[in-house]
Amino acid sequence: MAKLKLNIRINWWKILAIFLVFYTVIAGFLIKVPRIAIVQESVRNQFFHVSMWFSMMILLTTSLIYSIRYLSRSNMQFDRIAEEFAYMGIILGLLGLTTGSIWARFTWGAWWVNDAKLNGAAICMLVYLAYVILRNSIEDEIQRARIAAVYNIFAWATLVPLLYILPRLTDSLHPGSGGNPGFNIYDLDNNLRLVFYPSIIGWTLLGVWIIQLRVRFKILKSKLEDFS
Amino acid sequence: MLFKEVQSLIFHEALIEWRLRYAINGILLYLISVIFTSYLSFRSQVNTLNPIIWNTLFWIIILFTAVNAVTKSFIQLNRGRLIYYYSVANPIAIILSKILYNTFLLLIIGFTGLMIYSLVLGNPVDDILLFSLNLVLGSIGFAAVLTMNSGIASKAVNSTTLMAILSFPVILPLLLIVIKISRNALDGLDWTASYGQIIYLCAIDIIVITISTILFPYIWRS
Numbered sequence: 001m002a003k004l005k006l007n008i009r010i011n012w013w014k015i016l017a018i019f020l021v022f023y024t025v026i027a028g029f030l031i032k033v034p035r036i037a038i039v040q041e042s043v044r045n046q047f048f049h050v051s052m053w054f055s056m057m058i059l060l061t062t063s064l065i066y067s068i069r070y071l072s073r074s075n076m077q078f079d080r081i082a083e084e085f086a087y088m089g090i091i092l093g094l095l096g097l098t099t100g101s102i103w104a105r106f107t108w109g110a111w112w113v114n115d116a117k118l119n120g121a122a123i124c125m126l127v128y129l130a131y132v133i134l135r136n137s138i139e140d141e142i143q144r145a146r147i148a149a150v151y152n153i154f155a156w157a158t159l160v161p162l163l164y165i166l167p168r169l170t171d172s173l174h175p176g177s178g179g180n181p182g183f184n185i186y187d188l189d190n191n192l193r194l195v196f197y198p199s200i201i202g203w204t205l206l207g208v209w210i211i212q213l214r215v216r217f218k219i220l221k222s223k224l225e226d227f228s
Numbered sequence: 229m230l231f232k233e234v235q236s237l238i239f240h241e242a243l244i245e246w247r248l249r250y251a252i253n254g255i256l257l258y259l260i261s262v263i264f265t266s267y268l269s270f271r272s273q274v275n276t277l278n279p280i281i282w283n284t285l286f287w288i289i290i291l292f293t294a295v296n297a298v299t300k301s302f303i304q305l306n307r308g309r310l311i312y313y314y315s316v317a318n319p320i321a322i323i324l325s326k327i328l329y330n331t332f333l334l335l336i337i338g339f340t341g342l343m344i345y346s347l348v349l350g351n352p353v354d355d356i357l358l359f360s361l362n363l364v365l366g367s368i369g370f371a372a373v374l375t376m377n378s379g380i381a382s383k384a385v386n387s388t389t390l391m392a393i394l395s396f397p398v399i400l401p402l403l404l405i406v407i408k409i410s411r412n413a414l415d416g417l418d419w420t421a422s423y424g425q426i427i428y429l430c431a432i433d434i435i436v437i438t439i440s441t442i443l444f445p446y447i448w449r450s
Contacts, residue, residue, distance in 0.1 A: 126397040137384040158350045161401045
């Protein structure tokens with residue numbers, strides 16, 4: 001049996017991922033945060049809610065890039081990667097919705113408010129869940145890969161107006177839309193930044209790690225199917 | 229060349245539609261039934277119907293009818309015709325002709341719907357010109373999104389359910405902006421109030437059509 005050895009030169013980013021996630025959780029709950037009216041201590045949710053959505057955007061955009069590469073090269077590997085990136089993006093998005101909902105409960109007083117940004121986020125999740133359903137309902141592997149790639153590009157193209165253009169056109173409670181400042185109030189504080197940026201990298205790396213494992217698992221499974 | 233191909237494909241499509249009139253008649257009857265159903269459901273308050281409800285209900289009726297009308301463009305295409313198209317036509321010409329044809333279809337649905345709808349539920353629209361422009365732009369966008377999704381869904385099993393699942397979330401940004409403009413038209417606001425939204429609507433239309441033309445050949449090949 002081969003020895004299990006951790007190769008630092010290749011796997012340094014996994015250690016970094018573990019470190020950053022722990023850092024986010026520990027430092028995120030312990031550092032001094034600025035007192036902002038209404039938001040108060042709940043500003044710590046920024047390290048979870050906001051950074052999860054950031055890393056969701058990173059993962060979904062990577063998924064888009066792999067879908068485009070699949071269409072131009074027709075390599076099945078690209079399709080597997082695109083699929084897993086999209087799935088992981090959905091999971092992070094759902095986590096972001098949950099944490100956002102908790103945040104809304106304690107700052108705006110309701111689990112869900114009728115707001116352009118929130119509704120946009122929910123619709124985005126619907127679009128990507130439809131992507132999952134679409135994948136499951138096509139039998140032929142190559143056809144599934146190609147059509148899923150096409151829909152993925154389409155989905156990403158709706159994501160951008162839903163999250164970044166439409167909310168800006170209307171009034172919104174959510175920061176970053178309807179004339180509300182994005183991160184300006186928080187940016188004043190360096191303490192917050194100290195955890196916020198690493199947390200984005202941490203969640204993203206953790207996601208990529210899970211994706212890597214799942215892609216490898218799928219490759220093994222397809223090889224097994226070829227044998228039998 | 230491409231233009232000519234598109235032209236003949238549209239002509240072909242219209243000819244088939246004309247010969248098999250049940251499809252278009254079915255859709256129009258569907259539209260009338262839905263409008264009448266909502267009229268009877270609202271019967272007690274027809275005269276006091278809130279303009280916002282009037283507007284939203286109208287667009288939802290149009291949306292559902294549009295989904296039903298466009299679904300058939302690829303899903304109900306039989307195998308023989310599919311292979312025939314595949315062998316004679318350029319995929320870009322096919323998607324463009326389908327989008328144009330469906331736009332035309334949705335315009336018929338939209339304006340017929342508007343007429344019947346105003347007949348039974350009243351017409352509070354103040355600026356009919358803006359409302360019509362909005363209807364035209366909205367139909368182009370709806371046609372492009374739905375045609376593309378029909379192409380995608382036709383490749384899968386249980387495609388009719390999938391058609392709705394795929395289209396509704398994608399079409400929502402378009403629907404929201406269309407509803408907003410038509411509310412402006414309802415209130416008779418000055419056109420300057422809706423310029424930004426009209427430009428945005430045009431941008432969405434252009435983006436959707438471009439994406440469809442670029443991506444359709446990949447779907448068509450399989």
